[in-house]
Amino acid sequence: MASEIVLPQWGMEMQDGTIVKWLKKEGDTVEEGEPIVEIETAKLQTELESTYSGILARIVAQEGEIVPIRGVLAVIAAPGEEVPLPEVAVSPSTSVAQASKIPPSPPLQRGGDVHVQVVPAARRLAQQNGIDLSTVQGSGTRGRILIEDVEKAIQVGASAQSATATQSTNGTRVQVVPAARRLAGQSNIDLGQVRGSGPGGRILVQDVELAIAGPAGGTQQVIEMTGIRRTIATRMLQSLLTMAQVTVTTEVDVAEAMTLRQGLSRHQTEGNLSPLQFVIKATARALKDHPRLNALQMDDKVQLVAEINIGVAVALEEGLITPVIRDADSKSLAQLAQEGRELAAKTRGGTARPEDVTDGTFTITNLGAFEIDAFTPIINPPQVAILGVGRVVEKPVIRDGAVTKGAMMYLSLTFDHRIVDGAPAAEFLQSVKRYLEDPWWMVS
Numbered sequence: 001m002a003s004e005i006v007l008p009q010w011g012m013e014m015q016d017g018t019i020v021k022w023l024k025k026e027g028d029t030v031e032e033g034e035p036i037v038e039i040e041t042a043k044l045q046t047e048l049e050s051t052y053s054g055i056l057a058r059i060v061a062q063e064g065e066i067v068p069i070r071g072v073l074a075v076i077a078a079p080g081e082e083v084p085l086p087e088v089a090v091s092p093s094t095s096v097a098q099a100s101k102i103p104p105s106p107p108l109q110r111g112g113d114v115h116v117q118v119v120p121a122a123r124r125l126a127q128q129n130g131i132d133l134s135t136v137q138g139s140g141t142r143g144r145i146l147i148e149d150v151e152k153a154i155q156v157g158a159s160a161q162s163a164t165a166t167q168s169t170n171g172t173r174v175q176v177v178p179a180a181r182r183l184a185g186q187s188n189i190d191l192g193q194v195r196g197s198g199p200g201g202r203i204l205v206q207d208v209e210l211a212i213a214g215p216a217g218g219t220q221q222v223i224e225m226t227g228i229r230r231t232i233a234t235r236m237l238q239s240l241l242t243m244a245q246v247t248v249t250t251e252v253d254v255a256e257a258m259t260l261r262q263g264l265s266r267h268q269t270e271g272n273l274s275p276l277q278f279v280i281k282a283t284a285r286a287l288k289d290h291p292r293l294n295a296l297q298m299d300d301k302v303q304l305v306a307e308i309n310i311g312v313a314v315a316l317e318e319g320l321i322t323p324v325i326r327d328a329d330s331k332s333l334a335q336l337a338q339e340g341r342e343l344a345a346k347t348r349g350g351t352a353r354p355e356d357v358t359d360g361t362f363t364i365t366n367l368g369a370f371e372i373d374a375f376t377p378i379i380n381p382p383q384v385a386i387l388g389v390g391r392v393v394e395k396p397v398i399r400d401g402a403v404t405k406g407a408m409m410y411l412s413l414t415f416d417h418r419i420v421d422g423a424p425a426a427e428f429l430q431s432v433k434r435y436l437e438d439p440w441w442m443v444s
Contacts, residue, residue: 011358042231130177244417282435284329311360374410388412
């Protein structure tokens, strides 16, 4: 009997995933537990393993498509078994047979009232390159137009609106898509001065738009917000728009913690401790005292979580990813340091698994290495708070009526005022401060 492969929900905050690359093609034999497709979520790019053995009878979600959680990605069947073709990614509550009855995304209409499906990524690529989809022959099931079909049209000039040539400043002739030529004419742009970014230097609409926006020649760089960066942007904006976020800041004297750190680091075989491990340790203990900060906001309810799983933000080129240290309150400073380094290395190396970056209950983000004192971190939903850590700065402080040298650090707590009032949030921050300023309990 045919079985559906669906997109699992890796963590409560996950909403969808993007199909990056299929590792198997229709007709291939698949074993249970074998990776079949690469998926990109807001947190990482990873391989999804098949939950069934059999033949990959249908690929429902094409490369480049965004699929909601529990949406159908593919259908696994027994050899020789015939299965209906779902037109769209559907939820697991919808059978394969029913899926073929669901209205698909807006189709492309050709002559003779023939309707052809176009995957969203292929439609976007065609628009960017001035390709008339009505002239593109689809190679997918039932003539569906895939990304590779549009790429082929770009490369071999299969579009009926094939580009015409123009003379560039160095005497070579380059291709210009018609839409780009029209736009250039309307805006008085000399195409000879425009650098094309398409295949073979072909001038696309976006190249002319660059020339209009700035100096001719396409010297400005445009970076599309795709993949993880796009998802982060969406989630951060959603976080700000849907929460009553307030940030409170306090200054902590971590001189004693730095003294303890220096002594412990001399005996560490895994590497030196950093101020961050002391903050994680103090935060985990404070969360036990103030459980309302270790919570998840679920619609009109707040779920207090027994486990203290602290996410520590790691900066990547495409954005921040937050691997999670589970049960942080039960781990020593050395364990926090070692696990943190391992998770950061896996995240930066692209080998992190979904379980490494999900189920966090509280987040810490550290900008101390960038010489930042205080800032306003944005909450990572569905969590209700986040702690920002600044650098450690040596400065004069008054202690017991005398001026002495202190090691000062700013902590910035952003909390959701719908869930936590100002006084309880301040009390939590006071607890973190108190545990950092008298840190010897961390080794008792």
